[in-house]
Amino acid sequence: MRPVHFISGLPRSGSTLLAGLLRQNPRFQAGMSGPVGGLFNTLLGEMSGRNEFSVFISDEQRQRVLQGLFDSYYGADTRADVIFDTSRLWCTKLRALQTLFPQARVIACVRHVSWVVDSIERLVRQNAFQPSSIFNYLPGGTVYSRTEGLVGGDGMVGFAYNALKEAYFGADSANLMLLQYETLVSDPARALAAVYDFIGEPAAPHDFENVSFDDQGFDDRAGTPGLHAVRPRVAALERPTILPPDLFRRFENDAFWRDPELNPHQVRIV
Template identity: 55%
Template sequence: MSPKIHFISGLPRSGSTLLAALLRQNPRFHASMSTPVGSLVNRMLEAMSEDNEYSVFISPEQKRAMISGIFSAYYQPQAEKAVIFDTNRLWCSKLSLIKELFPGAKVICCVRNVAWIMDSIERLVRKNSFDVSQLFNNPTERATVYTRTEALSQGGRLVGFAYNALKEAFYSEESERLLLVDYDLLAQNPEKVLSLFYQFLEEEPFQHDFENVQYDEPEFDNRLNLKGLHKVRSKVELQQRQTILPPDLFIQFNGLSFWTTPSNSLANLIVAQPK
């Protein structure tokens, strides 16, 4: 029996790695940090597009089979698992494809106040001050906190792309597939959040250990020159702190949490209401 497939997406620095680390405690589940599956799907779609002169020989059924084959091949080592969660920020922009391939799939969207996302990334950059971060394309982008946040917020970059994709999914006709999970609530009350999570997925509850969470990908993080990017603290808790962003930058990004505003979206929400 093939495992169920669900997806973890949403915004960076918003708890997706923490959520995956917790889900891995359940022996029925497989989850991890972002995988190459989304990028492989994109490459395959491009290879089968009209830009390829041989695309006339590829039927819709063959396209579906080849895209589906990427998932089957990549997750063959986890075939004994009951549920697989694939993580990638681009899945919010692929809801129609997900619907066609996996009609029962859900998309878990990790969200967080964008000002604190920028704060979190800036802290990592400063923590690795002797390394040149690969998040930025040139010295001009790396120059100051203002140029760094401006670069990250562009539409095709780390924060900007994820934000736009999430917004597209939130207001789409497939929004009922979404479950938005606020990082602050997950960190403050992981037991309650995961209880609601299991209800949404219609899975049997599992007793998680919130005092001994383990996950790290040092080799991947070192390639980006951002040590600690995916290292999860062993105890799940919300750490209160003062922002290191200049006040004007914090204000600029602080009001972007569109998911807290009433709308006609059918997305499911585990999010804090604005104060």
């Protein structure tokens, strides 16, 4: 099977931009979050004890079925030599991924949680006439109730943040790298050089002035146009937050990856 790697981490932290840059390499296939992670979980569930026929399924068979998922989804019509699959779920599956794909690497995109929440709230306000799937298409609420929904354990941000901590502090972090949004947008050449080095692939040229990525159909259906929009030119943009000051300060100490003393397994941070 061709090499497969994984993009995970926090939402609104550069995963779509990273995919847009990687796919400039004709040897690579990368995209926004797709269905493979959900299919992976569904297969695990259907092969568990809740299925009366699970007594006939060994761990070796489970592994072959899960590997077959990738073979089938990224089939012969996928001409790329290297696959990058994106899902926030992958940070919770490091042990399984290491077993199935020992050479695979997981790149987790991270960003200060305050700015993640700010970015989502900005999208909500930009699309004032389209309730978003992020909030189950409910049109009510305030910035405070929306934030509570986002950062709860099952919320878009809370689940990804907890999954990231599980991966970062867990015993299976040898194949994990954290890529900071700030690095990706301010120094994309250094960020991509680190990615190439991490996955063991030869460097290739990239155009940071003309990045292309278009999944508008998905975003429109989700009631959140712009959710996966990527600006053509990679650049860091300074702007004030639109969050109330108390809400913004609530998460100012949550960037645990910035503290070297909180990196027991020496996870690579770019």
